[in-house]
Amino acid sequence: MVNFELRRDRILVRFRDKKTEWVIEPRYWRNPTIAITFLFLLPLFVQTWPNILTMITTANLYAAIAIPLALQMLGTARVNFGPQLYLGLGGYTAALLNLHGGWTPGETLFAVVVVCAVVAILISPTTWIAKGLYFSLITLILPLTFLDITYIWGDIFRGEVGLTGMSPLLTLPKVTWNYLAYYYLSLLLMLLYLLICDRIVRSRIGVNLAAINENEDVARMMGVNVDRYKVFYYVFPSVLTGIVGWFIVHTFRTFAGVTYLPLEFMIKILIIVLVGGRAFLYGAIPGAYLVSIVEDSLRTLGPVNYFVFPLVLIVLIIFLPRGEGLWGLYRKRRPRDYFPKLHVRRE
Amino acid sequence: MSEILLKILIFTVIWGSIYLLISLGFSLICGVLRIFHLGYGVTFVLAAYGLWALMEDAKLGLGLSILLMIVVQIAFALIVFYKGVFERYLEEEEVLLTLTVLISLAVAHLANYLYPVTAGVSIPTTIIDDVVSIGYITISWQMILAALVGIVVTAIYCLWFLHTRIGLIIRALSQGLTAAMLMGVNVRRMYYLAMVLSILPPTICMLMIAPFWSVDPFMGAPLLMTAMLISILGGLGNLKGSIVASYLVGFIHAAVSFIFVSRFMGLAALIVTLIVMIWRRGGIFAGETLW
Amino acid sequence: PASQPTTTGPIKIGFMGNLSAPFSLSAKAAAMLAVEEINNAGGILGRKVELIVEDTKGEIPKCVEIYKKLVITDRVHAVIIAEKVEMGVAGMEIGAELFPEYPHIFFSTIGSGDDIWHHVRDNYKKYRFGFQTYYSTSTNYLKIVAGINSDIYKNLVKTDKVAIIYEDMEWTKPLRKGLPNVSPPLAGVYKERGLQVVNETTLSLDQKMFSPVFEAAAKAGAGVIDCAIGYIDQAAFVKQWATSSARNIPLMIWGGLAGMPAAWKATEGKVNGVMVGSSMIRVPITKKTIPFMDNLVNKYKIGPIFGSHTTYDTIFGFKKAIEKAGGTANIDKLISALENVEEEAVLGKIGWDKKYHFNLPYPKYVTPIVQWQKGEMKVIYPLEYKMADYASPADLRK
Amino acid sequence: MLEVRNVTKRFGGLTAVNEVSFTVNEGEVIGLIGPNGAGKTTLINLICGVYKPDSGAIVFEGKDITGLPPNKICHAGISRTYQIPKPFEAMTALASVLVSVLNGKKRSHMSLPDAVMEASYYLEFVGLFSKRDTLARDLNLYELRMLELARALATTPKLLLLDETMAGLNPKEADAALDMIWSAQEQFAVTILWIEHVMKIIMKATKRVVVLHYGKKMAEGPPEEIIRDPRVIEAYLGVRYAQNL
Amino acid sequence: MLKISNLSVAYGVIPVLHDINLEVKQGELVALLGSNGAGKTTLLNTISGLIRAKEGSIFFLGEEITRQMPDRIVNLGISQIPEGRKIFPYLTVKENLLMGASISRAWPQREEMLNHVYELFPILKERANQRASLMSGGEQQMLVIARGLMAKPKLLMIDEPSLGLSPLIMSKIYDVIKTFPEQGVTVLLSEQNAHMALEIADRGYVLQDGHIVLTGDREFLLKSELVKQAYMGM
Ligand SMILES: Nc1ncnc2c1ncn2[C@@H]1O[C@H](COP(=O)(O)OP(=O)(O)OP(=O)(O)O)[C@@H](O)[C@H]1O
Ligand SMILES: Nc1ncnc2c1ncn2[C@@H]1O[C@H](COP(=O)(O)OP(=O)(O)OP(=O)(O)O)[C@@H](O)[C@H]1O
Ligand SMILES: [Mg+2]
C-alpha cells in the first residue's frame, strides 16, 4: 500500500495513487549544526541507559584528545605517538594537588595548564632537534618513561593502583543528573577544542601550519619562523590534552597511569583519527563515536570480541573512502580546502 | 671489581647478541621497504604458537613442525602483510602503521583465545639442556647458543648483503625504486625476498630464546619495543647501527643490573636512547641506508 | 531511596571482568557455577539468582561505564569485580557515588593489595558497601604469610639465610617499607623470627632478564629465595632460575603462574623444586573443595585459578548474609549481616572483617603452600594437608 | 650590497666552496656560472643560511649575516628560487604565495584579506592568476618555476638569488621567463644573482659574471670577456662552444 | 630493431601520446626531439615498461614487449638512462655501476664492462669508492650513462643527458654517446636541445604535444623551419 522508493537524491513515497517526495538536499544534511543539535539532544534518547551516556562521554573525551593531536601533528609536521604524556601529566597534577593540597577543581585546572605548558616548553626543543621519524619515536618513549616513573615513585603516583578519591567536578542532587552534566561538559569541551583548532587552521598561522606540514625547509626560506611555530604547535595542543586529563580526574575520580600511558591507549586515538578521516579536526568526532559504538556492541559476542574488534576496524579502514575516512563519506572534497596529509618523514 | 667487570662483559656479549637477533628482521624491513613494521611482533607469536599447535594439536614431530611453521610464517608475511597492507598502502603511512598494529592485535588476541596462559604453551629446549660456569657465573647453554646464533645469523646476513649480487640489488632497491626497476630488478620478487629474510631471524630467535624466555600471546609488543628501541638507537634500518645499538643496550642492561639494580635496566636504556637521539639526531649511524 | 533494588523477584548479581584474561574467565565460570548451584537448591529465600556478566576489556573508562549500567539500568543487588586492582578501585569510587541513591553491595574478588579495605577503613560511612575477598592484605602478608614462610624456611628447608625479591608494584610496598604502627617490613619480620636476610632486590614489571638477580642471591649465600612476585613474567623467571648459579637454592613464590597446573608445561619442567602458594591443588580443605574443582572443569571446561575460589565463596557468603538479613530490603541490615556472616567455603571459611571488610585470613581461609615435585604439585604446608615432604631442588632434579 | 668574504664550505673531505669572495652591487644583475659541481648551489645555500660556512663571512647591507637562520636572512631581504622546484604540493598556488606574503617581512601586521590581495597581485604578475586554486602538484614545470618566482618576490626581497630558472624550459618559455625577470627587476627594484648554464641568457641578462670552478673563483668580469677567457673556455665552455661563437 | 606502431598512452584519463609510429634500426643513433612536456619521457618509460600503453604495440627484435614488466624488458636488451640522474645515493660509485650489471645476463662480464666504462669516463675510476651522492651533477650524469652501459644493452635509451650540464661536460658526454653505435649499441636519444642532438644523430623524430610531427634524417631536420624556430631558438 504505502510504497517507499529510494532514488539517488530523493525519497519517493507513494500512497495509493498519491505521490509525495522528499528531496535529500545535501546542503541541509551536510550542515554541521544538525549534527551538533543531534549530539545535544542525544541524552533524551539514551537517558535510561547511563552506560551509553558514559560511553559517548568517553567518546567525546577521545575526540577531545584526537583533535589537538591532529593540530599537533600538522604543526610539527611529524607523527606523534605521545599525547598521553600530557594526559598523564594533567591527570596526575590535578589528582595530586586535589588530594594532598586540597585544591579545588578550578584551581587544579589552572595548575594543569601551567604544568603542561612548562613541561611542553621544556620538551619542545626536540621538535627541531630530532629529525624525521626520530621525533615521533621520542614522543613514543616519553610516556613509557613516565609510566616507569609512576611505579618507581610509587609513594607519590601509587603505581598500578593509581590515585583515587579526587573531588568531583559537580555535585548535583542526583547522580544521573551528574552524568548528564558530565556528558554536556565533555561535549562542550570537545566542541570548544574543535572551534579553537578550526579557528587556528583557518587563520594566518594556519597558512603557516600548512607550509610547515608540506616542507619545513622551504617554509623557513620563505621567512616562516618554523622553530617558533613548532613550539607553539607542540605546546598548545599539549595543554589542551592535559586539560582532558584534568577532566578525567574530576569525573571518573580515579586516575592510573597504566590505563592512559601505554601505547595501546594511543593506538586507539590514532585509529579514531584514521577512521574519522584525513580532515582530522572534524573526522575525529565521528571517528570517536563509531569506534566506541562498534567496540561496545561487539562486547555482546563474548570473548571472541577481542580479536573481532581489530578485524572490524581493519575492514572499516580498508573500505572507507581512501584516506578520508568517515568525513569523506560525509562531505565531498572541495578544491580549495587544504587537506593535510600526514607525512612520515625520514630525512 | 674484576669480577663485576667480567660479569658485565659476558652479559653484554650474550644479551647484546640476543637483542641483535630480536631486532635484525625489524631493521631489515625498515631498511629495505623503508617502513616501520609495527606488526613485527606477530612473527614471534606465530612462531611460538604455530609450533605449539603443530606439535601438540596436530601431533607432528619437532622437525616437521618447525618446517611447516616456517612455511606458515612465510605465507602469512607475504599474503597478509605484504600483499594485504604494504603493497596497497606504501604511500599512506599512517594507514599502514595502524593496519599493522591492528593485525598484530588480532593475532595476539586470537592466540590468547585459543591458547590462554593456562594451556601452558612452551617451546622445548632444542639442543642442550644444561648449564655452564664461566668464572663466577653460571649460564645456560641455551643462552650461549642463542647468542652464538645471533652473531652467526647477523654475520651471514651482513656478508650476504655486502658481497652478493642479490644483496647489492636489495641495498640499491632501498635507495631508489624507479632506478632499480630500470636496472632490470624484479622489484616484487625482491620485496618478497626481503620479507622472507626479515621473518627468518625472529623465527629462529623465538626457537632459541623460548627456553629461557616466556611464551605468551602478548609477547609481541615487548619484543617489538626492544627491536624498535635498538633500531632507533642505531639509526632506522641500518644494520651497522643495529649491531652497535644491540651491544650498547646489552651493555647498559648488564652494567645497570650488576653495578646498580636490575629494576632500572629498562629505564636506563630508554634514557640513554633519548640522550643519544638528542645528541645525534638520526641515531648512532643516522640510518638512511641498509648498510 | 526511590531507586531501591527490587525486594522481590530475582536477586541480581553483576559480574565484571576482563574476559580475555584467564583469571577473569575462571572467576566468571565459578560465579556461574555458584549461581547454578544456588538456583538448583531453590535460590535465596525462594528467589532465583540472576547473574549478569559484563566485559570491562581491562579499561577503566569501560569499567566505569559498565558499573553504572549494572547498578542504574539493571538494578543489581551486588557487583563483583574480578579483575586487577585498579579496576576494583575505580569501581569502588563509582559505587560510592551511586550508593546513596542506588544501594548495592560491591565485592572485589581478585585485586591484590590493601586499597579496597583501606577505603572502608578510612571512610566507613561512604565505602561501607565494599567488601574484599582476596587473601592478600599487607597485614595478612606481614603477620601471617611471613610467619608461615619463616616456619617453612627454618623447619623444612632448614636454612636461616633468606634473599628476598620483590616486584615493583603497589601490593609489595608494605612488604618493602613496612606498615607504620603495625609491622616492620618483611625483612624486619624475618629478622624478628630469627632469619637472616642476606639480599633484597626489586624487579620491574617488564623485566625479562633475571640472571643478575639470581647471581646476586647466590653470591650472598642465600639458603632460600623468597619471591614476593605475582605479576611479572614468571615463566622466564623460573626458567632462568633453573639455569643460574642459584638453581640449587629453592624459590618460594607467593603466587602467580607458578601456582597453576600449567606451570610445569609452560616451563618445560624447570619449575621443579619451586615452592608456591597455590589454591589450585586437589586437597580437600573442606568438603566443598573437590566438588567445586570437578564441577568447574566438567561444566565450564576451565580449571580453578586465582579468584575463582574467592568469587565462588563470595556468592555463597552473600547468600548466607541475605538469608540472615531476611531479604534485600534494608541495605544496612544486609551490610551488617555480611560483616557477621561465616559460611563454609572452598578454602576454609568465608567471612569478612567487621570494621575493614577484608575476608578473614588464615587459618580461616587457607592457601596451601605446595612444592613442585617431578611434575606434580605437592602440599608441604600446612602440615595437616601435607602430601609430601620438602625436597631440595638438587635432589628433585636427579 | 652583498659581500661574500673568503667563504669556505666542506662536505666531509670535499671542499665544495673554497675561499670565494665577491661583491654584488645594488641594482645589478650578476651571473654565476661554472661547471656542474662547481659549488654554485652550495654558495646560494650558504648565503641563504641553509648551511653555515666553515670559514669566511657574508655581509649584507653592512650587516654580518653569517650563520643566521634562513628566516632571519629572508627578513633581511634575501630570497631565492630552487634549482629543482620545491612547491608545497598539497597547497594551492595562492596559498603558497600567501605564506611568503605573511612571513616574508619582519612582523607584518597584515590582515588575512589584505594578504590574499597582495598574493593575488604577485600571481597576476607571473601570469598564474588563473591557476590560483590549482594545487601546486598539478602545475607543469614552467608554471612551477613561475610560482617559485612569485613566492620569492612576495617576500619583498632586495636581493633575489635565481638557481637555474631556465633549466628544462624551451626557448619560448625561456624568453617569457627572461622578460618576467627583467620586469620584476624593474618593478620591484631587486638586485639579482643568477645561476644559469644557458650562456645565451647569461650574455643577454647580465653585465658581470663570476665563474666558479671546483669551488674556487676562477674569473670575474663582463660576460663578453669571460667567454673569451681561455681558462674559462678550457674548464667550462668547451672548445666547440668557442668555435661556434 | 625497435618498432612502435600506433602507440597511445594516457595518464589516467589524460592522453599524453597519440598514435605514435617509430622505428629504430640496428646500429643507428636516433634522436627524439621535442619541447618540454611533449611526451618524450613518457614514450621512453612506455618502452621500458614503467608505464602501460593504452593502445598499439611495441616490438623489439621481433618480440612483442608492449605489456611486459620492466625487468623482462631490460633482460631483453633495452636499457634506459633516466632523466634527472636517478643514482643510488648511498652506494659507492662502483656499486652503482655494478647495479647496472645486476641482471643475470650481464653479471658474469661485470669486470670487463667496469674497465670499459672506466676508460670512457676516467673520473668514475678516480671516485670509484666514493658515495655517489657526493658527486656533482655532471659527474652523476656520467655515472648514470655508464651504469646504463653496464647492462650490455642492445638498445640504449638516453633521456635528456644535457639537462643542467655545463657546455664542456655536455660536449664531453656527447662525444662519448657518439661512439656508441660503433660499439654495437643502438641509441635512442631524447633531447630538448635539438642542436646538440642533431649534431650526432643519424635520424630524428620531432614530438609535439604527443604527436610525431616531423621525421627525417639529420640534414633534413637541421634545415626544417620547424626545428629551427621552435627548438633552436634561431
Ligand atoms: N649536502 C651535501 N653533502 C655532501 N656533498 C654535497 C652536498 N651538497 C653538495 N655537495 C657536493 O658539493 C659539490 C658542489 O655542489 P653544487 O650542488 O653546489 O654544484 P653546482 O655548482 O650547483 O652544480 P650543478 O650545476 O650541477 O647544479 C658537488 O660535488 C656536490 O656533490
Ligand atoms: N604522472 C603523470 N601524471 C599525469 N600527467 C603526467 C605525468 N607525467 C607526465 N605527465 C604529463 O605528460 C606530458 C608529457 O610528459 P613527459 O614527461 O613525457 O614530457 P617530456 O617530453 O619528457 O618533457 P621534459 O622535457 O620536461 O622531460 C606532460 O604534459 C606532463 O604534464
Ligand atoms: Mg646546482
Ligand SMILES: [Mg+2]
Ligand atoms: Mg622528459
